[in-house]
Amino acid sequence: MSRIGRLPISVPKNVTVDVKPGNEVVVKGPKGQLTRTFNKDMSISLEDGTLGVVRPTDGRLHRMQHGLTRSLLNNMVLGVSTGFRRELEIVGVGYRAEVKGTGLTLFMGYSNPVEMSAPDGITFAVQDRGSRIIIEGYDKELVGLTAAKVRSVRPPEPYHGKGIRYAGERVRRKQGKTGK
Secondary structure (H helix, E strand, O other): OOOOOOOOEEOOOOOEEEEEOOOEEEEEOOOOEEEEEOOOOOEEEEEOOEEEEEOOOOOHHHHHHHHHHHHHHHHHHHHHHOOEEEEEEEEOOOOEEEEEOOEEEEEOOOOOOEEEOOOOOEEEEEEOOOOEEEEEEOOHHHHHHHHHHHHOOOOOOOOOOOEEEEOOOOOOOOOOOOOO
């Protein structure tokens, strides 16, 4: 049995889960609503405020899908109840970020500022005079994808460490040229 797949998912009181035919699951909560269709072989059940996932056989495909289905369901429940957050740090002289409306404007040393619009369900915030970007939302996949897109504007370079990095990310530094 999958160690992750067999764990029950407790559903908070302010979250409603609806399992429709064809394994379409709709999760509603205070932060928003998420819908996802899962593999038809997995059986998803809601009993007494807990979600459970059961696989039909011990075949390789079913073992792979078991833990994945449970993790995705858990992320949906956590997302609509508490939400997810990703922090980015900007390192470099003159590099900064600003929030304009719902979008994000990055001044990263290019000839023009880079403007990014927030997808539905994502909010941007800037702290520490533009050197820290906070991305929040209720869809874990979308929060991670948005953070990766922001980071890709100017990824950290190994010689001086300048660029956009995840909070707590260690950038491996190279020595560079040596003089005579």
